[in-house]
Amino acid sequence: MSEKRNPTSKNAFPTLKESIGSLLIVLIALSGVIILSFLLSKTPSKTLRYFFLGPLQNAYYFGNMLNGAIPLIFGGLGISLAMRSGNFNLGGEGQIYSGALATTLFALYLAPLGVVGAILALFIGAFVAGGLAGLSGYLRMKWDTSELITSFLISNAVVLVVNYLIAGPFMDPSTSLIATRKIPESFRLPVLLPPSSLSTALFFALVAVIIVHIYLYKTKSGYQLRMTGLNSRFAKYGGINTRKFIVLPMFLSGFLYGLGGGFAIYGTYFSSIKEFSAGMGWNGLAVALIAKNKPSMVIPAALFFSYIEAGARSAMLHSDVTFEIAAIVQSIVFFLISSEVLFTLFEKKRRYS
Amino acid sequence: MELAVEMRNITKTYPENNLRANDGIDFSLRKGEILCLAGENGAGKTTLMKVLYGLESHEKGTIRIRGNQENISSPLVANRLGIGMVHQHFMLVEDFTVAQNVVMGIEPRKYGIAYDLKKAVSLVNEAIAHHHFSIEADMLVRNLTVGQKQQVEIIKMLYRDVDILILDEPTTVLTELEIEALFSSLKQLAKRGKSLILITHKLKEIIAISDRVVVMRQGKMLGTYETKDVNEQQISALMMGKSISLSIKHAKRTDESQPVIECKKITVLRQGQERPLLKDLNFTAYSGEILGFAGVSGNGLGVLEAVLGGFIPVFDGKILHDGNDITNIGTAQLRRQGLAYVPSDRLQIGSSLKASVQENIIVGESRSFRKNGFIDQRQVTKHTNDLLEKYSTKGTAQMPIGTMSGGNIQKVILAREIERYQDYIVFSEPTWGLDIASSQFVYEQMASLRDKGAAVILISSNLDEILTISDRIIVLYRGTRVASFVGDEARNLSKEEIGEYMLGIRKQGASHV
Incomplete structure (x- = not known):
């Protein structure tokens, strides 16, 4: 099991046995692609070639694939943190979206401050998203409401509010898009691999992975968070303030989602476009589940998800299938993973009842 | 006299700890009697009844119900044979009414599919009146007292035409008055020909209600006695057994x-x-x-x-x-x-089974953590290894504590608590x-x-x-x-x-x- 961990970093990477479930899911999903291609395409071999090799064939596709993984890494980290503490954050959609909007608006407002303004705007966005998730944690601490439900509901409402703000008060009338104004040039991250939109946000994502890993396995707070998640009765007995580890991990989870949204603005989109982040929140959840909530495994899991999307996009352009093939494959993954999670939950329940 | 239940040579071993909870038990229940099953904690009383109710399997022995040999593989089979059990912890839906709880699973139907709630209420009220209980079918279970909830559990069984009723420690949570009311209901039931088994270790109650008493100790059957022939002291002596001296x-x-x-x-x-x-x-x-x-x-x-x-x-x-x-x-x-404290529940509270031994050791400790909030990894490993050695515990600092034996887990807990x-x-x-x-x-x-x-x-x-x-x-x-x-x-x-x-x-x- 993934939880059999200790504070040493020696086994930051899972053993083969631990990851066999995830590998199996990946294989089943990919065979899904093959089957679908034969069913849906008149030229299955061409479709498959573009699906599997398309994302790797040139700098443009490859860069965009890596770029697509960045918000998924942030989201996957956020979910992993929450899950490690025994909390569920289903509000990623609203958190990433509102974080991105807050970052955009403050970036516009703080433009004169230069780099300081950029950093400030980024953190304000993260705090907004963290606050939303933290609220669900607070409600659970206070009244024992299910954070799974409240984070989902709050997020759904927030998405609508952000939609309104983008289409209403903050819309840029000068473009044909439903979007805010673009952030200043000086705030945009340098492009790494032109002509793709891959930016240096990638490095920030990798740094985030390292920081979360260190936090979880090297610090006292991370230790207490994991102990609370593994067995909260033991944690309480041992003198850990378990109430704190309902709110804090939820806040951090939203915070990471907010950072993901902010970096998407700074690196890729430059303005909050209506529903630009739709799906990123859910995919972040799937990434964390494939990664078994291990920060180091979030990177390959996010790449896998991004690869499927890039492959579908490439197959769609060069062959006769539609982009929905990506959605189908992702839902297969989602389905398999949730059933695995449910299975382990069920096992646990049966063992302790 | 007609026997309602006859269990012969029942043997049950729990594989987790190789504990022989029932060792060649012979047990019989007469029709229409109240029988008390007495013994200390861990004597095997509840296990024996779980075997009878189909909740536990047994390795050896036979069970006869009203003379016929039966294989009771689940509570469903037990119910079909007319055996019911009221657990120590009630299994009721708090937000349902008494009637809804009682008919659950065998709801009366209207037109073949619809739930006939009215009929349920009247049927359950009938059952309550028939057995002289003090509750009403349309009361919400949430609003009942503990004693009344227990009545619901009993009615639930009677409604299923049970005529062999097992009650597990029924008086633990009741007040004196509630106990009296329960006992008079139980005596009524016995008079109507129901056979009752009470699991208990309370001597006064054994004397007050039972026709016969069965005493168990450490998985073994010590004997069956007519209650009128024994007194409290004798039963107590049987239950406690001889002391071993350390x-x-x-x-x-x-x-x-x-x-x-x-x-x-x-x-x-x-x-x-x-x-x-x-x-x-x-x-x-x-x-x-x-x-x-x-x-x-x-x-x-x-x-x-x-x-x-x-x-x-x-x-x-x-x-x-x-x-x-x-x-x-x-x-x-x-x-x-x-506070230093070794809890009774060492697997759920005293330790975190999936966490490593060292993670279990350092909980609430200050030396293993640096001022800046980081874990002092060298200190953690050293501290853990020192303790494992000092308390001669087999195991490594990195292994999940859940893979240790029960005795070693307890040693780790002792080490941690004694140190602090x-x-x-x-x-x-x-x-x-x-x-x-x-x-x-x-x-x-x-x-x-x-x-x-x-x-x-x-x-x-x-x-x-x-x-x-x-x-x-x-x-x-x-x-x-x-x-x-x-x-x-x-x-x-x-x-x-x-x-x-x-x-x-x-x-x-x-x-x-």
């Missing part, structure tokens, strides 16, 4: 002994239950002394443990530690003020499930703590343990202190004598310290 030196309280933990008139209530879990409990734990709390389960030992551990608040009264008020400050705060104790330490059921050698180890540790001047509080339902190592003994019965013994008095106490206090047959006068 030698531990005792200490005398000296002038240097200081009060460490003082509990002043603490009372604990539970919502929806009339009888307090603890009532006006007074005691002081002194330094250099092992204070033992004895009692049969359900009489307040577990509650006392939860109070000392900070898991449940007291409703009234005060707890002082070295003169400082520590009433209701919560576990985290208690820990900071020096300041002036008092609480042990609850410290040797439960351990073999003799491990138990001896635990006792030696406790004695050495006592000799170093610790105030040791032992909470145990194991009488041998209490008598072997306590310097002073307090007996709890139904949440109150019914007796206490100091010095020679405690040392010369016989098992039978203390057993009588535990079972509520005897009570000391209020003047006793």
Whole structure:
């Protein structure tokens, strides 16, 4: 099991046995692609070639694939943190979206401050998203409401509010898009691999992975968070303030989602476009589940998800299938993973009842 | 006489700990009688009844119901054979009415598919009236008292045309009046030809209600007796058995002994239950002394443990530690003020099974963490390995503690708690499930703590343990202190004598310290 961990970093990477479930899911999903291609395409071999090799064939596709993984890494980290503490954050959609909007608006407002303004705007966005998730944690601490439900509901409402703000008060009338104004040039991250939109946000994502890993396995707070998640009765007995580890991990989870949204603005989109982040929140959840909530495994899991999307996009352009093939494959993954999670939950329940 | 149940040579071993819970048990129940199944905790009473009710499988033996040999593989089969069981913990849906709970699974139907709620209410009301119970079918279960909830459970079984009814410790949560009402209902049922089995260890109740009594001890059947032929003392002696002696030196309280933990008139209530879990409990734990709390389960030992551990608040009264008020400050705060505590539930509370041994060791510890919030990895490994060696525990720092044996897990917990104790330490059921050698180890540790001047509080339902190592003994019965013994008095106490206090047959006068 993934939880059999200790504070040493020696086994930051899972053993083969631990990851066999995830590998199996990946294989089943990919065979899904093959089957679908034969069913849906008149030229299955061409479709498959573009699906599997398309994302790797040139700098443009490859860069965009890596770029697509960045918000998924942030989201996957956020979910992993929450899950490690025994909390569920289903509000990623609203958190990433509102974080991105807050970052955009403050970036516009703080433009004169230069780099300081950029950093400030980024953190304000993260705090907004963290606050939303933290609220669900607070409600659970206070009244024992299910954070799974409240984070989902709050997020759904927030998405609508952000939609309104983008289409209403903050819309840029000068473009044909439903979007805010673009952030200043000086705030945009340098492009790494032109002509793709891959930016240096990638490095920030990798740094985030390292920081979360260190936090979880090297610090006292991370230790207490994991102990609370593994067995909260033991944690309480041992003198850990378990109430704190309902709110804090939820806040951090939203915070990471907010950072993901902010970096998407700074690196890729430059303005909050209506529903630009739709799906990123859910995919972040799937990434964390494939990664078994291990920060180091979030990177390959996010790449896998991004690869499927890039492959579908490439197959769609060069062959006769539609982009929905990506959605189908992702839902297969989602389905398999949730059933695995449910299975382990069920096992646990049966063992302790 | 016609036999309702006949069990022959039933043997059941729990593979987890290789414990023989039932060892060649012969058991019979006559039609229309009330039979009490008596024994201490862990005697195997509940296991035997679970076998009869299809909740546990057995390796050997046969079961005959009304003369026919049956294979009872699940409670469903048991129900079909007319066997019902009322568990100690009720299984009711709080937000449903009495009627909805009773008919659950066999709801009356209208037009073949629709749930006929009206009919359910009238049918259940009929059943209630027929058996002279005091509830009504349209009452919400949430609003019932514990005694009434129990009636719902019984009606639930009777509604299913059960004529062999098993009740597991039915009086634990009831008040005296509720017990009387229950007993008169049960006698009514017996008169109508139902056969009843009561699992209990309360002697007064055995005498009051049963026709026959079966006594079990440590998985073995000691005998079946006509209740009119035996008295409470005889049953008590059978249940308790002979003492095994482990030698531990005792200490005398000296002038240097200081009060460490003082509990002043603490009372604990539970919502929806009339009888307090603890009532006006007074005691002081002194330094250099092992204070033992004895009692049969359900009489307040577990509650006392939860109070000392900070898991449940007291409703009234005060707890002082070295003169400082520590009433209701919560576990985290208690820990900071020096609580060391070996809990009875070592697998769910005392350890985190999926976490590594070292992660289990360093919880709540300060040395292993640096000022800047990081873990001092070298210190953690060193500390853990030192402790494993000092307490001669087999295992490594990195392995998940859940892969260790029960005895070794307990050693890790002991090591952790003994290392952090300041002036008092609480042990609850410290040797439960351990073999003799491990138990001896635990006792030696406790004695050495006592000799170093610790105030040791032992909470145990194991009488041998209490008598072997306590310097002073307090007996709890139904949440109150019914007796206490100091010095020679405690040392010369016989098992039978203390057993009588535990079972509520005897009570000391209020003047006793």
